[in-house]
Amino acid sequence: KTIKLYYYNYEIDKDEFGNTACSRNGLTPVERKIPITQTPIQDTIKLLLLGKLTAQERVQGIDTEYPLEGFSLRGALLKEGVLTLEFDDAKNKTVGGSCRVGILWFQIEATAKQFSEVRQVRFLPDEIFQP
Numbered sequence: 628k629t630i631k632l633y634y635y636n637y638e639i640d641k642d643e644f645g646n647t648a649c650s651r652n653g654l655t656p657v658e659r660k661i662p663i664t665q666t667p668i669q670d671t672i673k674l675l676l677l678g679k680l681t682a683q684e685r686v687q688g689i690d691t692e693y694p695l696e697g698f699s700l701r702g703a704l705l706k707e708g709v710l711t712l713e714f715d716d717a718k719n720k721t722v723g724g725s726c727r728v729g730i731l732w733f734q735i736e737a738t739a740k741q742f743s744e745v746r747q748v749r750f751l752p753d754e755i756f757q758p
Contacts, residue, residue: 628663631656632675633737635730638688649726654737655689657681668742669703672712675738676700692731695720708746710739714755725758732756 633654640653647653657680661670678693697718704711712735714721721731736748750756 628667629658629660630667630671630674631658631738631741632671633734633741634675634680634684634689634691635734636688637690647726649729651733651737653730654733655687656737656741657684657689666703668705668710668739668745669700671738671742672700672703672735675734691734692727693734695731705744708744709749710745710747711749711751712739713751716755721756723758728756728758 633656635653636655637647637653639655640648640650642648659674661667661674664670676693676695676699678691680689680691695716695718698714698716698720701713701715703713721728732750735750739745739748
């Protein structure tokens, strides 16, 4: 099955002054193939978190802060269009400035929403991805 992982390209996400805008406009999909399993959404998020970009993708300006040491997906539950993703962030690697935290969040959210059954993404614990 072909899926998309949404990484980030700083070069295409600039404001009118040339500064990084830290918006969803910088999200750039890369395609990967995964085996067909019972947990395709969870498998896709786990693959995103590995942060494995090809040399060609990096030359194109695509970047990611994943993988984050001690950060992993603990579980996923889809109920009535709401995907709840539970993470383990033992080393608090998802905290930082609002730009960085927003991009980390956007990458996971966009990757999850490629699945038509996902309308909303919720993160647990609540304090994850805080600036």
